Amino acid sequence: MSNTKNNLESISGLQDKGRRRFVLGASAMLALAALPFPKNAFAKAISESLTQLSGKVFDLSIDYKTVNFTGKSARATVVNQVLPAPILRWKEGETVTLRVKNNLDQDSSIHWHGIILPTEMDGVPGLSFDGIKPGETFEYQFKVQQNGTYWYHSHSGFQEQTGVYGPIIIDPAEPDPVVYDREYVVMLSDWSDTPPEKIYANLKKQSTYYNYSERTVSDLFTDIRKHGLINTWKARGMWNDMRMSDRDISDVTGAAYTFLMNGKTPEQGWNALFKQGEKVRLRFINAAAMTIFDVRIPGLKMSVVATDGQNIQPVEVDEFRMGVAETYDVIVEPEEGNAYCIFAQNIDRTGFTVGNLTSAAHLVAAVPSMDPAPILGHGDMGMSMEGMDHGDMDHGNMAHGAMDHGAVAHAEMDHGSMAMGTPALGLAGFGSTAEIKHADAEYGPHIDMRADAPQNGLHDPGIGLRNHQAEYNRKVLTYADLKGLHPTYDKRQPSREIQLHLTGNMHRYMWSINGVRFSDAEPLVLEYGERVRFTLVNDTMMTHPMHLHGMWSDLETGDPDFIPRKHTVIVQPGSTISYLVTADAIGKWAYHCHLLYHMPGMFLKVVVR
Amino acid sequence: MKNINVIGFKLSLIAVLFMSGLAQAGGGDDPLLTKVMFDEVERGVGSNEPTSFNIQAWMGKDINKFWLKTKGEYQNADNKELEIQALYSRAIAPYWDAQVGIRVDLEPSPSRNWAVLGLQGLAPYFFEIDAALFIGEEGRTAMRVTAEYEMLLTQKLILTPEVKVNLYGKNDAVLGIGSGLSDISAGLRLRYEIKREFAPYIGVEWARKFGNTAEFARVEGKKVEGTQVVIGLRAWF
Numbered sequence: 001m002s003n004t005k006n007n008l009e010s011i012s013g014l015q016d017k018g019r020r021r022f023v024l025g026a027s028a029m030l031a032l033a034a035l036p037f038p039k040n041a042f043a044k045a046i047s048e049s050l051t052q053l054s055g056k057v058f059d060l061s062i063d064y065k066t067v068n069f070t071g072k073s074a075r076a077t078v079v080n081q082v083l084p085a086p087i088l089r090w091k092e093g094e095t096v097t098l099r100v101k102n103n104l105d106q107d108s109s110i111h112w113h114g115i116i117l118p119t120e121m122d123g124v125p126g127l128s129f130d131g132i133k134p135g136e137t138f139e140y141q142f143k144v145q146q147n148g149t150y151w152y153h154s155h156s157g158f159q160e161q162t163g164v165y166g167p168i169i170i171d172p173a174e175p176d177p178v179v180y181d182r183e184y185v186v187m188l189s190d191w192s193d194t195p196p197e198k199i200y201a202n203l204k205k206q207s208t209y210y211n212y213s214e215r216t217v218s219d220l221f222t223d224i225r226k227h228g229l230i231n232t233w234k235a236r237g238m239w240n241d242m243r244m245s246d247r248d249i250s251d252v253t254g255a256a257y258t259f260l261m262n263g264k265t266p267e268q269g270w271n272a273l274f275k276q277g278e279k280v281r282l283r284f285i286n287a288a289a290m291t292i293f294d295v296r297i298p299g300l301k302m303s304v305v306a307t308d309g310q311n312i313q314p315v316e317v318d319e320f321r322m323g324v325a326e327t328y329d330v331i332v333e334p335e336e337g338n339a340y341c342i343f344a345q346n347i348d349r350t351g352f353t354v355g356n357l358t359s360a361a362h363l364v365a366a367v368p369s370m371d372p373a374p375i376l377g378h379g380d381m382g383m384s385m386e387g388m389d390h391g392d393m394d395h396g397n398m399a400h401g402a403m404d405h406g407a408v409a410h411a412e413m414d415h416g417s418m419a420m421g422t423p424a425l426g427l428a429g430f431g432s433t434a435e436i437k438h439a440d441a442e443y444g445p446h447i448d449m450r451a452d453a454p455q456n457g458l459h460d461p462g463i464g465l466r467n468h469q470a471e472y473n474r475k476v477l478t479y480a481d482l483k484g485l486h487p488t489y490d491k492r493q494p495s496r497e498i499q500l501h502l503t504g505n506m507h508r509y510m511w512s513i514n515g516v517r518f519s520d521a522e523p524l525v526l527e528y529g530e531r532v533r534f535t536l537v538n539d540t541m542m543t544h545p546m547h548l549h550g551m552w553s554d555l556e557t558g559d560p561d562f563i564p565r566k567h568t569v570i571v572q573p574g575s576t577i578s579y580l581v582t583a584d585a586i587g588k589w590a591y592h593c594h595l596l597y598h599m600p601g602m603f604l605k606v607v608v609r
Numbered sequence: 610m611k612n613i614n615v616i617g618f619k620l621s622l623i624a625v626l627f628m629s630g631l632a633q634a635g636g637g638d639d640p641l642l643t644k645v646m647f648d649e650v651e652r653g654v655g656s657n658e659p660t661s662f663n664i665q666a667w668m669g670k671d672i673n674k675f676w677l678k679t680k681g682e683y684q685n686a687d688n689k690e691l692e693i694q695a696l697y698s699r700a701i702a703p704y705w706d707a708q709v710g711i712r713v714d715l716e717p718s719p720s721r722n723w724a725v726l727g728l729q730g731l732a733p734y735f736f737e738i739d740a741a742l743f744i745g746e747e748g749r750t751a752m753r754v755t756a757e758y759e760m761l762l763t764q765k766l767i768l769t770p771e772v773k774v775n776l777y778g779k780n781d782a783v784l785g786i787g788s789g790l791s792d793i794s795a796g797l798r799l800r801y802e803i804k805r806e807f808a809p810y811i812g813v814e815w816a817r818k819f820g821n822t823a824e825f826a827r828v829e830g831k832k833v834e835g836t837q838v839v840i841g842l843r844a845w846f
Contacts (some may be wrong), residue, residue, distance in 0.1 A: 197640075200640070201640070201642055202805075204640075204642055204671075205642065205644045205845075206805065209805055212764040212765075213764070214761055214764060215761065216761040216762060216763055216764065217760055217761065217762050218762075240733055240734040240735060241733045241734075242733075243704055243731050243732075243733060243735060444702075444703075445672065445700035445701055445702050445703055445705075446671070446672075446700075446703075447703060448703040448704070505703055507703070507704060507731065508671055508700065508703075510638070510639075510671050511638065517638050517639070518638065519637075519638065519639075600637045600638030600639075601638035601639075
């Protein structure tokens with residue numbers, strides 16, 4: 001209830017007292033931001049406090065820098081002395097040259113995330129090139145063949161955690177189908193004073209190190225009071241047998257992280273100005289190392305117009321989830337005389353970051369309180385829904401039930417295609433109908449779970465969001481809502497299907513694909529030109545954002561004519577998701593979970609030959 | 610003693626060589642790590658109560674680790690215990706490690722040496738189990754099972770019941786150890802994690818000797834059963 005109340009407050013009125021520090025910061029910065037640009041200039045106006053570089057030739061330098069986000073000084077790795085790194089503004093069709101100098105005492109690299117380019121320009125040490133040695137400069141050069149919102153980051157060590165990430169905006173060659181008067185980049189990230197190697201070691205030594213939301217004895221008594229002793233015993237039985245925690249949502253939480261919006265802490269707040277009647281394009285980028293964010297702007301409908309840089313048919317939502325590395329462009333139409341809170345809470349509700357979208361410097365929107373922390377259910381373990389627990393997941397389970405009808409429909413279609421003698425693959429656009437099979441390598445000390453009855457994650461808003469429609473009347477974006485604006489680029493049926501299982505042992509903090517970690521894995525080979533389906537099966541209870549380099553992931557959302565293209569796809573816990581890939585890029589490509597501390601193990605080399 | 614030192618040295622050498630080999634073969638997902646755990650460092654409340662410790666350390670990677678376990682107790686010059694185990698530990702199941710190695714009981718005198726076969730891990734219902742079979746000289750055998758459970762009263766206030774059982778294959782009269790069930794101890798410790806790695810605690814420990822061991826104790830005029838209140842520190846890095 002308190003959440004609803006807070007929402008109403010921020011919708012109906014503005015709070016301009018009691019947050020003195022916030023307001024002071026806001027007015028100081030708005031004094032800079034509120035220069036009287038003509039309307040056209042606004043269209044190109046950059047986000048307050050982010051540096052922008054544009055043109056065809058860029059000089060970037062990676063250095064150490066002392067930063068202070070927490071009250072204590074810590075060492076960051078930054079590009080051109082700023083965190084986030086400067087916005088790079090390119091033009092579709094032009095050739096860009098990027099000279100990247102590494103001033104660190106260790107190897108570095110820059111990967112242009114989501115950009116279609118030659119394999120040797122992709123910036124992955126060991127695959128694309130050897131990395132950039134200390135003191136050396138690497139010159140990237142490639143033709144820009146796309147437009148939209150992207151980002152770039154280091155692909156070396158754990159430098160993404162310590163600040164080597166920045167936005168890319170590519171202006172389209174043709175008139176932009178998205179109409180807007182003003183734009184802002186909203187780059188979300190996570191900062192920790194603890195060095196990333198130490199965070200990784202802590203997780204290996206105690207996987208629950210950062211989890212301060214575990215079940216306590218009082219939760220047990222509450223359950224017994226609500227559901228009775230017998231039911232509680234039954235509901236707990238599975239978790240106790242499996243030695244897993246239904247409160248294990250994020251590996252690294254607000255206990256370690258300060259969440260940033262465009263490099264500003266929640267205390268500082270990031271500020272964005274709008275003028276009466278303007279359509280504002282917000283280019284959201286999740287540049288976090290380990291944090292999945294849920295984004296909303298209380299009081300404003302968001303029209304989602306693009307994801308991962310690719311335009312989609314606009315869909316109006318109140319809230320959306322961003323896996324690490326995903327981007328979403330939304331259009332909002334704020335009302336004059338108001339301020340709105342751009343609110344991004346992390347998936348386990350241990351922290352958030354905020355921005356203030358306002359029509360006047362003195363107006364500061366109230367910050368809503370976070371939603372309750374999600375609690376995992378049997379469905380999130382890829383288990384069948386019978387005898388489900390009595391947790392807060394019932395809405396989600398119902399949604400799953402509805403999905404099954406879709407799956408049945410696919411199966412029927414498949415019968416049709418089998419009758420015509422084509423392989424028993426699900427039709428393009430509708431996803432997999434293949435049987436779930438666990439490889440032999442999925443059995444052993446490195447694997448703690450296998451999803452035996454995984455649901456399709458397409459219609460699932462995700463853990464912690466499933467009840468938001470019913471509870472708060474907030475429409476949450478799902479992948480099923482994504483339809484490409486452009487008709488499907490490659491309408492061929494897939495010639496084969498590759499089923500990949502995301503696997504691990506949370507307790508030992510080991511991660512792998514098909515039960516094999518990167519250093520032991522054979523490359524996945526694609527033939528040049530083939531159209532192939534990737535079906536991901538999440539055999540863990542973590543939410544994994546999977547990123548394929550070099551080629552688009554054409555997400556199968558149920559409409560074969562308007563398949564949306566993505567570069568990073570969330571795979572829900574204990575669930576499956578399918579996408580089609582056209583192997584149109586010769587070379588060696590990285591394919592991995594974009595959660596930074598999963599990446600060393602949950603990583604595959606993809607070879608297109 | 611000399612003999613044992615040589616065995617111990619060889620064992621650790623093998624472990625180090627083995628793991629350095631892995632370091633070259635392995636990827637960045639599996640760094641060589643070290644964890645030192647002061648599980649129990651505590652003192653009985655009252656005069657003439659013992660000080661005791663249970664300290665473990667491992668060095669290794671996800672699957673293979675070199676593991677040291679030491680425990681000891683000091684009351685006075687005549688009543689002291691010190692035991693050291695050096696083990697090779699290998700993950701064999703999602704929640705279980707198999708451990709083999711040696712154990713040396715340096716105190717009380719005379720010292721005893723054992724080979725160790727152990728199983729350590731997390732049982733269903735979140736019981737932390739350490740079970741080991743010890744094979745000593747002159748046909749001596751022993752078994753020890755430790756079970757621990759963590760109850761979160763809050764996220765930082767944690768109550769830990771623990772039960773320890775020792776069994777022996779035959780009498781070792783010099784040391785006052787009898788065959789069969791020798792002793793059971795049960796502890797309840799309440800710790801507060803100031804941070805994950807640092808948690809002071811208070812607790813109570815009950816212990817009782819059984820069978821022949823109890824008989825030996827009675828003959829020597831020692832206590833068969835006792836309860837003590839302890840304060841201590843749990844820490845790791």
